[in-house]
Amino acid sequence: MAKGKLSERQSEMIEFIGRFTQDKGYPPTIRQIGEAVSISSTSVVNYNLNKLERDGYIVRDLKVSRGVRLASGVGRRLPRSAEGRLSIPLAGFIFASEPVLVGDTAQTSGDEVIELTRDLISDEGDLFALRVKGNSMIDAMVSDGDIVVMKKVDRARNGEMVAVWLNDRGETTLKHFYLENGRVRLQPANPTMQPIFVDPSKVVVQGKVMLVLRQLN
Amino acid sequence: MAKGKLSERQSEMIEFIGRFTQDKGYPPTIRQIGEAVSISSTSVVNYNLNKLERDGYIVRDLKVSRGVRLASGVGRRLPRSAEGRLSIPLAGFIFASEPVLVGDTAQTSGDEVIELTRDLISDEGDLFALRVKGNSMIDAMVSDGDIVVMKKVDRARNGEMVAVWLNDRGETTLKHFYLENGRVRLQPANPTMQPIFVDPSKVVVQGKVMLVLRQLN
DNA sequence: CTTGACTTGGAACGTACGTTCGGTATACAA
């Protein structure tokens, strides 16, 4: 996709196609589009539609009347909205003083579940959510009551934000993880705070933080 | 609507229309319907479509190609899946150095949209989302790249987290808002930081923070 | 047997609609 920036008219067209399809139930014709954006000639509409298709904004079915629709990811659209939601078990709480319990993340039976749309998070792997209790995670920019969505992993790549259990301190913390020349650097998300360095044998990675969610009243 | 019971062919037609529309993005033509349900003559399809419309199963727009769609409440349809989710325009960025632009929250044309499930946020009021740029909101426990979902309000109740424009400082900030004996106390979310006190005439409330979202990758 | 409601088929009609082509105007580089 050449991804040229779209002109005034072109974004108008996209917007119109979306709106029209939304409330009529079928896409507009070329002539209707033309009328909507003040283009007198159908060939010009066609011209611009081809460009929009090249750039990946719309999909066209040639030779088909009203054979135009917004591409996935463009505007709010109907078909995609059916898929794309994800239920994640809200497994419990996270305290600084306890290791994260990573049990069978599947069965949380009638428990609380948090629903997210798939464009907020990729759904690969074992996802679970925890509610943060207390202010011990402040240096990770996470406060009391926040929900963290984590993926169950046991090793972290550099730079990832992970939940780690620190053996010798006896606490769980959320930090950016870096393995550098034989030691682990745990970097707080808050750039005003200092990193801590620990021996790799002393840290247990319990999950990778995928998303943090804070609801204010 | 005479609500006659629908024949084998008619329910086939309804089913086909739904499926076709779903994955092509536009409704089928009369001839396509005919082919799908083994009707050789377009007039017969038309005949049955008219009946289906009389009985309230479908809606037709006469004289327009592909002008047929399932009526609300028929089949698995898009609106149902649209319930419980909410599209919020991602209006732009928030900088410490600029007031939040609260313009026409409606037109964001082909722009980005963030989709949330309704149990994460109530949908009353004008909602819009902003991406936080820079680390100036650290004392609100909000970091670079976070998305804040806000409701457009111009007055705040005590304790609410709001985006306020500070006249004399020339900056926007996210703080808990308290009006106490004639002055405004703006309390950082981070409890280790000190509140600031300002004159009510010097603050402009621009929105109430409903939700903070941080995606880590 | 008719008679009349349904349901199906075939064919023709008219136009809605996507496509193509020739032409114009502007801007920019060789």
Added chain:
DNA sequence: TTGTATACCGAACGTACGTTCCAAGTCAAG
């Protein structure tokens, strides 16, 4: 100047597609 690329217009062409009309088959009521 002469390109070449972008953006637009108008007109014409061909067919996709909704509609209408005529005919014929079924089936139950009379």
